[in-house]
Amino acid sequence: xxxxxxxxxxxxxxxxxxxxxxxxxxxxxxxxxxxxxxxxxxxxxxxxxxxxxxxxxxxxxxxxxxxxxxxxxxxxxxxxxxxxxxxxxxxxxxxxxxxxxxxxxxxxxxxxxxxxxxxxxxxxxxxxxxxxxxxxxxxxxxxxxxxxxxxxxxxxxxxxxxxxxxxxxxxxxxxxxxxxxxxxxxxxxxxxxxxxxxxxxxxxxxxxxxxxxxxxxxxxxxxxxxxxxxxxxxxxxxxxxxxxxxxxxxxxxxxxxxxxxxxxxxxxxxxxxxxxxxxxxxxxxxxxxxxxxxxxxxxxxxxxxxxxxxxxxxxxxxxxxxxxxxxxxxxxxxxxxxxxxxxxxxxxxxxxxxxxxxxxxxxxxxxxxxxxxxxxxxxxxxxxxxxxxxxxxxxxxxxxxxx
Numbered sequence: 001x002x003x004x005x006x007x008x009x010x011x012x013x014x015x016x017x018x019x020x021x022x023x024x025x026x027x028x029x030x031x032x033x034x035x036x037x038x039x040x041x042x043x044x045x046x047x048x049x050x051x052x053x054x055x056x057x058x059x060x061x062x063x064x065x066x067x068x069x070x071x072x073x074x075x076x077x078x079x080x081x082x083x084x085x086x087x088x089x090x091x092x093x094x095x096x097x098x099x100x101x102x103x104x105x106x107x108x109x110x111x112x113x114x115x116x117x118x119x120x121x122x123x124x125x126x127x128x129x130x131x132x133x134x135x136x137x138x139x140x141x142x143x144x145x146x147x148x149x150x151x152x153x154x155x156x157x158x159x160x161x162x163x164x165x166x167x168x169x170x171x172x173x174x175x176x177x178x179x180x181x182x183x184x185x186x187x188x189x190x191x192x193x194x195x196x197x198x199x200x201x202x203x204x205x206x207x208x209x210x211x212x213x214x215x216x217x218x219x220x221x222x223x224x225x226x227x228x229x230x231x232x233x234x235x236x237x238x239x240x241x242x243x244x245x246x247x248x249x250x251x252x253x254x255x256x257x258x259x260x261x262x263x264x265x266x267x268x269x270x271x272x273x274x275x276x277x278x279x280x281x282x283x284x285x286x287x288x289x290x291x292x293x294x295x296x297x298x299x300x301x302x303x304x305x306x307x308x309x310x311x312x313x314x315x316x317x318x319x320x321x322x323x324x325x326x327x328x329x330x331x332x333x334x335x336x337x338x339x340x341x342x343x344x345x346x347x348x349x350x351x352x353x354x355x356x357x358x359x360x361x362x363x364x365x366x367x368x369x370x371x372x373x374x375x376x377x378x379x380x381x382x383x384x385x386x387x388x389x390x391x392x393x394x395x396x397x398x399x400x401x402x403x
Contacts (some may be wrong), residue, residue: 005268005388008111008379013374014106018380020099024363027076029094032365041081048078089363095128096363100372103231104380105156112384114161114391122161123175124387129155134168142351144279144342145255145273154361156383160390165258167386170353171254172279174388208298252360253279256352256389263348266313267293268320269342270329270356273308279355280342283310289399302330306339320345327394350388 010361014021030037051074058067105128112124133152140148149349151171202210259336271282288294288310294310296317303309304324313316332352333341361379 005114005391006112007384008107010377013107013380014376016107017100017376020372021376022033024092024095025372028365031088032367041085044081046076048074051077082145093363094130097357101130101379103362104376104383108387110385112387115206121167122391124158125158125161126158126387134166134255134257138166139255141346141349142257143344143346144280144353146267146279152252160387163390163395164392165256167256170253172276172355173251181300229310244265251357253353253355254360254386256386256392258350258395259348260345260350260395261348264316264345266316267310268311268345270303270307272340272342273306274339276340276355280340281354289297300326300330306333306341325393328394332389332392350393350395385388
């Protein structure tokens with residue numbers, strides 16, 4: 001935590017949530033156990049996975065009907081137990097958000113402050129919406145979010161001192177990656193090559209009758225054609241529900257946006273050299289040039305190792321990315337334990353995103369058997385870290401004046 005920031009000690013906050021967190025921990029202990037309810041739900045899921053594995057082997061050894069039977073029975077065993085488990089997890093997550101996370105944010109809003117070098121004190125004012133998210137228009141303005149319509153949760157907004165901010169957990173694995181025109185053209189060329197190769201193979205095998213066999217091939221002959229549409233539609237509906245719940249428990253991209261107190265005429269980006277295609281978009285020299293940008297030389301070796309810089313105004317970018325700010329970005333990158341971090345300056349706002357492989361703020365099973373203390377403390381420390389970004393990046397210091 002920044003040395004000028006003061007936040008309530010976690011143990012004082014814990015006394016307010018200990019009873020609810022402990023009750024939730026006890027009520028969900030079965031989820032991580034192979035006895036009782038955990039065994040009743042876990043065993044069918046395991047048997048379902050085994051049967052699907054057997055089905056794959058049966059396809060390879062030429063037993064398609066047996067394979068289809070294994071798939072049907074396997075899904076019938078697996079899907080209900082997985083769905084029930086995910087529903088229990090969602091109920092626990094909703095309860096955790098209201099009884100554990102919300103009170104911690106309230107405690108921070110009441111007691112978290114920052115003192116500037118001149119002695120001026122900034123206070124935190126924040127609200128929390130477990131199911132909310134940063135507006136799509138704001139995410140789009142960041143310029144590097146791959147899919148601004150991706151699922152979000154754990155939305156925190158407010159002010160820290162004079163600085164407005166928004167913070168949200170973006171479920172980047174739910175992103176629908178939009179292919180570039182170049183990628184679409186490349187995939188189309190590949191499809192045509194494969195189609196020509198298939199045509200040649202059919203001509204060699206069937207002679208003048210090859211078109212008949214191609215038409216049969218295109219119509220398909222899958223065993224799934226014998227499955228009634230009502231069953232296939234039901235399975236698809238259940239799978240969509242399963243996908244939505246599993247995405248909600250998936251990894252996070254924590255997105256932080258704050259008013260930088262200056263209307264920039266330029267666009268400046270720091271994009272990670274270690275990329276994640278579903279989360280953060282990157283630029284090539286051609287795509288950057290098409291957007292009026294060019295590579296930016298970064299003087300800090302640590303920043304250069306982590307980020308590729310792009311800007312439409314080299315002079316303004318150097319003012320924005322002061323040595324102090326770059327040091328702060330590098331420090332925060334170290335604390336987050338992720339190399340997939342992106343920063344941009346657009347309009348009057350600074351955008352900061354960190355891609356993580358775990359769900360950052362949500363309910364986790366109590367594996368330490370301490371009544372949920374360790375889980376709650378980890379979330380509390382994360383909240384303090386992210387809410388401290390306003391002060392860490394020195395955004396309350398009026399270096400700029402709005403014109």
